[in-house]
Each structure stands twice: as C-alpha cells, then as structure tokens.
Amino acid sequence: MATAQRRRPELAAFLRSRRARVTPADVGMPPGMRRRTPGLRREEVAQLSGVGVTWYTWLEQGRPINASAQVLDAVARTLRLDRPEREHLYHLAEVPYEPGPETLTRTVGPEVQGIIDALDPHPAVVYNSRYDVLATNPAYRQLFLIPAPVRTGVPNVLWALFTVDEERCPVVHRDKELPLMVATLRSGYGRHVGEPAWEDFIRRLSTASPYFAELWASGDVSPPGRRVKTFRHEAVGELRMSSLSLSIDGMPECRIVTYTPEDADTREKVALLERRRSARKIPLP
Secondary structure: OHHHHHHHHHHHHHHHHHHHOOOHHHHOOOOOOOOOOOOOOHHHHHHHHOOOHHHHHHHHOOOOOOOOHHHHHHHHHHOOOOHHHHHHHHHHOOOOOOOOOOOOOOOOOHHHHHHHHHOOOOOEEEEEOOOEEEEEOHHHHHHOOOOOEOOOOOEEHHHHHHHOOHHHOOEOOHHHHHHHHHHHHHHHHOOOOOOHHHHHHHHHHHHHOHHHHHHHHHOOOOOOOOEEEEEEEOOOEEEEEEEEEEEOOOOOOEEEEEEEEOOHHHHHHHHHHHHHHHHHHOOOO
8 A cells, every 4th residue: 555655656656757857849739828848738748649638637636546457558648758767657656557569589799799708618599589599609508409499590509408309308308398398488578478489389399399398388488597407418418407487678578598507516517517518629730
C-alpha cells in the first residue's frame, strides 16, 4: 500500500513533465490562445488520447484510479514517450508492461566484444534469448565447437545440440541440461509468441529433433541462471564448468555467459588447454 501511495505522486509529476515538453505544433494543433506554458493542456492530451478530461486530470493528479494498457498506450503516443519512458509510465500506473514485438539483436558492438575478450582465459559468449551465438572469445572457441549457422544465418547452440548425435554432444548430462535450456528458451518465447521468425524456429527445430519437440511440449519455463555443467573435450576429457549469465544494458534479451572451472581437476585441464593455445601463437624461428 505504501509503495502504491508513493508511485501516484511520481506518476503525477512524470505526466506533467512529459506534457510540458510537447507543443501544439508537435501534434499538429494550432497554438490557440496565449499559454502560460508552451506545453499541451490537460484537455488537449485527453482529446488526442481519446479519454475523458476528468479521467486524465485525475490520472495526472495521482488519484487512485485504474488505467488499462490500451489507455496508457494512447497517452504515451500523445506525449511522445520513447520505450523507456513508456515502460516507466506503466510501472508508475501499476500496469504490467508488455513490450511490442522486436527484432532480436544479431550483432554486438566493439565494447561488448572487448569485455568478453578481456575475460580470456575464461570462456565467454554472448547469446540472445533464442540462443543465437552473437560473439565469443578465444577460450570459448577453444573449448566448444561453434555451431554452423542455421537458416537464419546465425550460429545457434540449441540447433547444434539437438541435431548432433548423442555420443557427439558436448554436453555430458544431456537429459538434465537440455530440458533446462529449452525451459529457458520458453521464458524468452513468451515475449515473441506469434512472431514468424520465432514460430518458424520452433517449428523447424521440432521437426529436426523429436527430443526438442517433446521438451517443448512440456511447457516448462525457467529463467537464465547459474549452472554447473559438465562438458566433454576431445583433448582433455570431461570439464565441470560453472556458468553465469550477465545481462547487457542497451541489448534487450541478450546476456553474456561466462564459464569458470568448478573444481581443481577442471582448472588443471583448462590451464593445459591455455598453454597449448599460447604455444601455438609463438612464431616459428
């Protein structure tokens, strides 16, 4: 209750500040009579948004009234709110925010690439919510075979893991780890239901892998999080690695996943691989 009481004054102040920056000319209206401030009047916002003047006045005064997503969207369009401002409006009005369909990020900038390169010799990779591989560092490429691009033109971990023979799968505890990955995929899918690219991806992978189709049908949902996974490497055998997901500001639905050795045996094997990799970089005399 205290939180709601605090949000209403914040909502009122936010709406007033956004209204003050939009001029009649911005929305195609004549300036009209002399104004005390250059921004829109409350009745103009209500008219342009298709809501009642009294209702909008109460909303801007921070009164405890209910607002639907449709009405908030109309107000947001009138006030020319960008995505962060729209999301902020929803939170202050205590309405669940559902962002519109967006194209998944497919590339990373030099700053993010530099960060994961700096994590070497710890393997690091950047995924989007569909497990497309957007960037890797040398240690990751040494430990894991980068999957070939699927029809989207981007390498995808799920496609690689579910379409390879079980004995060649780099994940040791396949029946434990792959269900968790599919459940994580579904948590991202909820924001993209009905989008052709996502539906096509799910349909094609279900056709290619009956096991994926079975797991997808279970409906399980799980967010990304810390995991201890066991991988097999052709040169050193099994590796127990702890994975940690880190979100990236400015890259919605993307995360950096880092891997660190979970035990002394794995640390020794990773160090051996690093020494071999460093030796290959030494130019021949």
